Amino acid sequence: MAVSKPEYEEIKHEELELIPSLAKAPDLETYVPGHRTCAGCGPALTYRLVAKAAGKNTIFIGPTGCMYVANSSYLCTPYAVPWTHAQITNGGGVASGIEAAYQAMLRKKKYDGSFPNIIVMAGDGGGTDIGLQAMSGMMYRGHDALFVTYDNESYANTGIQTSPTTPYGGATTFTPPGPKVPEGKKLWPKDVPAMVATGHPAVKYVATASVAYPLDLMNKVRKALNKKGPAYLHIHAPCPKGWTFDSNRTIELGRLAVETGMWTIYEIDEGERKITVTPKKRRPVKDYLALQGRFKHLSEEHIAKLQAYCDEKLQEAGLKIPATPRTR
Numbered sequence: 001m002a003v004s005k006p007e008y009e010e011i012k013h014e015e016l017e018l019i020p021s022l023a024k025a026p027d028l029e030t031y032v033p034g035h036r037t038c039a040g041c042g043p044a045l046t047y048r049l050v051a052k053a054a055g056k057n058t059i060f061i062g063p064t065g066c067m068y069v070a071n072s073s074y075l076c077t078p079y080a081v082p083w084t085h086a087q088i089t090n091g092g093g094v095a096s097g098i099e100a101a102y103q104a105m106l107r108k109k110k111y112d113g114s115f116p117n118i119i120v121m122a123g124d125g126g127g128t129d130i131g132l133q134a135m136s137g138m139m140y141r142g143h144d145a146l147f148v149t150y151d152n153e154s155y156a157n158t159g160i161q162t163s164p165t166t167p168y169g170g171a172t173t174f175t176p177p178g179p180k181v182p183e184g185k186k187l188w189p190k191d192v193p194a195m196v197a198t199g200h201p202a203v204k205y206v207a208t209a210s211v212a213y214p215l216d217l218m219n220k221v222r223k224a225l226n227k228k229g230p231a232y233l234h235i236h237a238p239c240p241k242g243w244t245f246d247s248n249r250t251i252e253l254g255r256l257a258v259e260t261g262m263w264t265i266y267e268i269d270e271g272e273r274k275i276t277v278t279p280k281k282r283r284p285v286k287d288y289l290a291l292q293g294r295f296k297h298l299s300e301e302h303i304a305k306l307q308a309y310c311d312e313k314l315q316e317a318g319l320k321i322p323a324t325p326r327t328r
């Protein structure tokens with residue numbers, strides 16, 4: 001997995017120190033008031049944390065999605081660092097071009113600052129489906145940039161259509177439950193972090209994270225940016241509108257996803273895989289499903305399938321979380 005590009009060694013990179021605790025997180029905000037996302041929006045919180053961890057020397061690339069449409073209305077935006085829109089298909093391509101331009105400016109001595117943090121912030125549509133080819137190209141060619149997928153498990157901006165990361169059983173406008181397909185979504189999610197890690201020899205760092213574990217998330221952003229080469233971060237980001245839950249429960253939902261095994265949090269650092277968040281207790285998947293309208297149609301049989309999926313994922317990840325009795 002680790003292939004180094006010798007020319008990177010010549011370039012000035014600011015080393016970002018790991019953050020020891022939430023209390024010591026930087027005060028600087030570069031995702032500031034001025035957005036128009038829904039209350040409790042997990043992707044908006046993701047942006048804020050990624051921006052905080054990355055700091056001022058950052059250029060964001062925003063493929064079409066909620067974080068573009070709701071955040072770039074005329075004369076109103078939350079971005080306090082350079083930000084550019086990309087087509088939903090080509091976030092990785094635009095990042096590659098910006099990175100190559102900086103390399104050229106440095107080579108020609110037209111720029112002598114430190115290399116910027118080049119970060120794509122794509123939804124799961126722009127990161128794992130319609131924009132997959134451009135993301136994969138950026139990883140394959142070895143550009144020095146970070147690709148973040150904020151995963152709200154749907155194409156949210158256009159009305160909550162299914163994406164490759166919508167869970168089995170999730171109702172979306174393209175997977176409505178009905179007599180022929182009672183579970184709604186029939187397919188199981190695509191594992192994009194695994195695809196990136198195993199299929200791209202130049203990639204230095206791949207990790208998953210969740211808005212419910214902000215310190216782990218911010219430090220992964222810093223680790224990824226400290227690598228001289230491509231990195232991929234896949235962040236679980238609950239969406240109150242699409243998943244139909246109360247907007248004050250975003251963090252609770254994020255934690256429940258990890259406690260049930262619907263989401264696992266790990267990193268693959270230069271080929272070394274490590275679980276970075278092990279929850280203290282384990283909960284049945286029912287607890288997670290019960291809080292969300294998108295799963296309300298599921299039968300016991302469907303829930304049992306999801307429970308088996310979680311058990312398998314936790315076993316694969318090597319997580320040994322003590323089971324606790326159901327509390328609700």
Ligand SMILES: Cc1ncc(C[n+]2csc(CCOP(=O)(O)OP(=O)(O)O)c2C)c(N)n1
Nearest residue numbers: 064065066123124125126154155156157158
């Ligand atoms: C080539 C192309 N096809 C379709 C669209 C319409 N479109 C705009 S935003 C969007 C949904 C994006 O979903 P995702 O990337 O998951 O981000 P989210 O909206 O969930 O933040 C779609 C389908 C488009 N802009 N371009």
Ligand code: SF4
Nearest residue numbers: 037038041066239241
């Ligand atoms: S639909 Fe979901 S992702 Fe989009 S702004 Fe609302 S909460 Fe955020």
